[in-house]
């Protein structure tokens with residue numbers, strides 16, 4: 001019988017997300033940071049019935065796919081679950097992950113294309129979000145450890161670029177030199193909870209998330225930022241909620257840029273600090289361009305982009321030949337979307353602020369008998385039964401679905417499968433080194 005702290009020899013036989021799975025003495029073991037085929041001595045950390053979780057103490061048989069990740073925090077920080085796998089194997093892992101989820105969770109046998117690589121496999125993130133912990137004078141910024149809320153100090157996370165490393169060091173120094181008290185999750189005391197930032201087209205927006213009013217002098221931070229960044233904006237977000245949500249509802253402008261301005265795929269945009277924006281610019285552009293290619297809008301009378309964010313994709317797809325609607329729940333993103341439509345003189349576009357579950361049925365009901373084209377790009381929880389049945393009611397010839405979670409995707413495709421067949425499905429590596437994968441799908445109406 002296995003006991004906690006036992007050291008046993010383990011062979012990795014398969015994957016469950018990024019963890020490997022194997023059996024020892026009749027127990028199913030889950031072990032992270034191994035590669036299928038590898039043999040290791042592992043220590044049992046936790047047992048529940050006949051399932052156990054363990055960590056590697058010694059690698060006995062090494063996979064040829066194993067590489068040494070160029071990251072000093074690998075293994076300690078919970079951020080990158082696949083950095084020990086060569087990049088070509090990461091792409092195969094992701095293709096298999098999507099295919100397995102579709103088969104096991106959706107009972108769907110779909111042709112999954114090879115995963116499209118990211119143009120950049122390190123330094124690709126345009127977004128930084130770091131918890132601020134430690135104590136006054138010894139503030140730590142970093143990622144959480146795997147399965148824990150202990151912060152591993154990451155002064156130079158290789159997923160961010162040089163900008164992220166410079167900002168992390170500027171902010172740590174600012175906190176330590178100005179007596180700033182970091183947040184304590186145990187008793188909810190302290191002031192600074194998180195540092196978040198976006199860096200797109202050479203412009204930086206920095207948001208300090210504060211546990212209530214922020215009464216410290218921000219001028220030293222402004223000065224330090226201006227030495228390293230030509231164009232930046234600074235904001236304070238207030239979040240007093242006793243939960244893990246990073247941003248609160250209130251964001252106050254402090255100085256510098258109000259928003260980032262840019263142009264992607266011919267669409268000019270303005271981006272506020274709290275609106276959603278895909279984290280990997282290179283892969284985002286590949287997905288949007290392919291989504292446009294996949295959608296035949298020659299017969300379209302009404303286009304609806306559901307979960308539209310600030311609306312770059314909506315504007316890539318909109319046309320003077322048909323009415324377009326974009327549905328987004330976050331008011332700041334809808335304000336950005338309104339600016340974007342004005343900046344681009346986008347014809348016949350209406351931005352709707354609301355829940356897709358509520359707003360899509362209204363749009364469908366007010367456009368009876370029109371030919372729809374619909375795009376959905378939901379958050380990880382995917383669609384729901386009501387949205388799936390509204391999609392069927394609108395009965396577009398094709399639906400483009402952009403998914404960031406292949407498990408909920410599998411459930412949704414199964415739900416739609418009586419009326420829609422998948423005719424294209426391609427994973428995209430939006431998040432290299434992690435086990436996350438984006439998938440682009442086109443569904444075609446069966447009748």
Ligand SMILES: C[S@@+](CC[C@H](N)C(=O)[O-])C[C@H]1O[C@@H](n2cnc3c(N)ncnc32)[C@H](O)[C@@H]1O
Pocket residue numbers: 276277278306307308309310311313327328329330333354355356357377378379404
């Ligand atoms: C994965 S993002 C996609 C955004 C956009 N399509 C893009 O590519 O940037 C999902 C978006 O859906 C929004 N959202 C989440 N739940 C929603 C809901 N129930 N109704 C409308 N929008 C929602 C989020 O605020 C977020 O902007």
